[in-house]
């Protein structure tokens with residue numbers, strides 16, 4: 001078919017025409033096969049230009065258009081919409097980027113830039129000649145979302161989704177919901193306790209009947225893709241039917257002979273194998289840590305609810321979208337890092353928060369009365385040498401808040417902050433001010449000259465070459481050294497691999513675009529929120545949870561999804577299944593299927609991104625990328641080669 | 644290596660400092676200060692030493708004396724940490740540190756003690772008058788002798804040793820080597836600064852205050868000279884009589900302006916006043932005023948029946964000479980000039 005094409009060459013103000021002679025480009029392509037009209041325009045994206053294009057197409061009954069302007073990243077959708085308004089199929093519009101690829105790249109060579117622009121436009125015209133009309137792929141989308149992780153982010157997202165009318169399955173790996181926040185007593189800026197927040201969120205969850213909460217639950221398998229995820233969940237039992245009678249539980253706990261370090265208190269205390277975190281943890285039921293339980297049966301003798309016959313459960317669920325909210329781990333300092341694990345009374349910030357919550361006046365730790373506290377900032381963050389280049393964001397504020405709390409609760413405390421520049425951004429700055437005014441001492445150093453913690457007899461001495469005092473060496477004799485540890489990704493983040501979620505250089509889950517698509521991942525249908533994406537405080541976690549909830553809902557709300565038709569297609573008659581394409585696909589979109597008694601490769605349209613990685617590896621060359629067919633690409637190469 | 648002394652802040656607060664802990668070391672104060680130089684950079688550094696409690700650094704430093712309190716730093720401090728007032732209290736603290744008798748510190752820190760000291764001085768004078776049957780002749784003779792003895796004693800017993808202590812803290816203890824000849828050649832610096840305080844002219848927008856201060860210093864020294872050396876109250880020399888009147892009027896006018904500005908708080912320097920600041924200007928004002936009235940009473944011949952007026956003047960004089968001069972704010976006259984002298988020696 002001989003197509004009638006319209007070609008528009010944009011000045012982009014002067015961005016293009018200052019270096020590319022657009023009139024000459026027009027002349028050079030006017031007589032190309034299929035070109036019915038060619039125009040230059042000051043701004044192709046302007047309203048008036050768009051209108052003119054629509055009129056041209058309608059009046060001249062054009063079959064397709066070529067726009068030669070900026071990057072398609074900017075205006076692809078603009079001109080697709082132009083095509084649709086003119087009632088032609090939007091895939092009959094082809095873009096040539098003569099700004100980033102020509103005028104900007106070759107501003108030192110106007111003739112060359114013009115020549116290259118001519119070739120680029122010719123190539124686009126060639127492609128337009130063979131372009132086919134395409135329809136979006138429509139798939140069913142199950143109106144349900146799985147939220148993985150029951151911290152603030154997960155719970156907040158679940159509530160929001162529920163309110164939008166979307167059934168939610170909340171999957172929490174621990175026996176209790178709440179995540180990290182439940183471990184922290186008084187929180188910065190709002191002065192609520194972690195328990196307050198978790199209680200509020202949990203009561204909200206319970207009040208909604210379209211949310212199912214599973215604790216002790218983990219996704220162990222995933223098949224399917226956007227609109228139709230099939231998840232297998234393993235649920236570990238609590239080994240306790242209901243709450244024992246008040247009083248009995250404590251007796252049962254007392255009777256348990258097993259003692260293990262309590263991760264809820266960051267191992268500064270021990271707990272029994274039968275335990276609960278704090279008197280009102282959620283759900284309101286204790287649990288037996290079966291891995292450490294010796295089955296001695298002591299608790300069973302006291303509490304009638306203990307039930308060792310409970311079995312692990314496996315359930316399958318089907319959802320249209322998955323929202324990740326698996327959170328973070330606090331950084332664990334290496335042995336000897338600022339004396340950690342080597343000098344007594346060197347603890348991490350999370351441990352310090354627990355010490356503050358658990359202690360009563362006077363403050364004593366490891367039998368030592370605590371009066372002088374040294375805080376060493378940025379431990380495990382902002383590493384110039386190490387892996388964690390990032391700032392953990394929460395810690396400056398958190399430690400300053402904790403130090404103020406220590407002063408308020410225990411009085412007569414002297415705080416020394418060994419920092420690398422304070423980052424109490426936004427409204428959190430008031431805390432820094434309060435701390436300064438209360439007489440806390442701030443000492444600063446660079447990463448290449450950190451503070452040094454030494455034990456001198458019974459004393460712990462922290463020294464630093466303070467850059468605020470002309471690098472004078474200053475020393476503090478401290479009773480407690482708090483390492484202000486940052487956030488790192490969860491040690492066990494295998495759930496990410498299950499979904500093939502990409503990680504950033506910092507090893508947290510990665511979004512598509514930090515600014516414009518902050519909660520979407522390259523795996524369609526999976527959103528991320530909270531601290532699993534990178535360091536965030538609660539406000540920021542809630543923010544991202546709400547946007548992830550909205551995004552996830554948008555995948556499932558209509559029960560149906562429209563996807564780009566630009567995907568790979570395999571000629572099933574000629575495919576002989578060698579598996580090379582499946583291996584090459586970065587998105588796991590190709591599966592082996594049976595076709596009669598033959599094995600062939602099949603592309604899952606809802607997963608395929610049309611990247612084209614599979615094409616060159618196919619030994620029989622039977623894969624076609626829709627909208628980038630061999631015919632189209634070859635004709636473009638011919639045009640570029642000038643033949 | 645210096646050990647941080649977090650208690651120093653509390654100590655300094657007794658000398659009038661406040662909120663300096665709010666400093667976040669932006670350095671605005673140092674940047675705005677028209678007297679700070681690259682070699683002698685302040686006030687941020689002094690704020691820093693105060694926060695850390697590095698008393699040895701403060702004691703060996705002349706910087707508190709290099710500041711003439713234009714207050715620009717306090718105006719521009721984003722943290723309202725009042726660096727200028729901090730430097731002011733460091734001067735008070737240093738005054739107390741230099742003083743071997745330690746009485747300065749006690750007077751600065753305790754208002755009650757100051758009041759008691761003033762009352763004792765007043766009672767002493769009244770007791771003496773009583774013992775002398777309020778005989779005008781003997782009392783005025785005593786007053787004149789007292790002035791001379793007090794000047795010599797206060798200088799020899801208190802101020803000279805204190806200046807030597809200052810020298811020890813600043814030059815000897817930090818082991819700064821100064822060739823002897825410099826001590827001689829630097830004396831000119833000492834004298835110029837003592838009488839002109841010309842460094843204060845370096846403060847932006849401070850010219851008028853410098854002028855007032857200059858006039859006050861000259862007026863005060865001249866009145867001192869006129870009463871002590873020229874025996875103003877007993878002289879018949881018309882020129883001397885008029886000279887004394889003029890000098891006391893000058894003191895009177897300038898101190899009134901200073902008191903008013905402390906009341907109105909219209910200048911950065913007068914925004915915060917410690918009791919020692921009030922006492923200093925008010926007593927100076929009273930000195931001028933009572934001297935003036937006494938001479939007026941003499942000239943009008945009514946002094947014989949109004950010996951109380953001279954008693955009042957004598958009380959003010961005794962309090963001034965025995966409390967404010969040796970232990971109070973008067974010493975800044977001395978330390979400031981010596982600071983410039985020592986700075987010259989250090990630079991050598």
Ligand SMILES: Cc1cc2nc3c(=O)[nH]c(=O)nc-3n(C[C@H](O)[C@H](O)[C@H](O)COP(=O)(O)OP(=O)(O)OC[C@H]3O[C@@H](n4cnc5c(N)ncnc54)[C@H](O)[C@@H]3O)c2cc1C
Nearest residue numbers: 149151152153173179180187188326327328530531537538
């Ligand atoms: C010492 C300290 C003090 C802090 N203080 C404050 C403060 O005062 N104010 C403030 O705003 N912020 C504070 N923060 C930050 C706050 O803790 C985080 O913003 C918040 O916890 C992030 O919530 P989240 O839900 O993303 O992650 P998390 O709280 O980590 O929750 C994630 C949840 O996911 C679960 N999970 C993990 N993996 C899986 C899996 N594979 N399957 C199922 N479930 C899984 C976890 O068990 C957990 O329950 C503090 C942080 C620290 C370290």
Ligand code: SF4
Nearest residue numbers: 378381391392395396
């Ligand atoms: S928030 Fe503060 S302590 Fe934490 S990494 Fe950033 S700068 Fe360091």
Ligand code: SF4
Nearest residue numbers: 666667669670672720
């Ligand atoms: S301007 Fe204020 S905050 Fe800044 S360094 Fe000076 S005293 Fe500190």
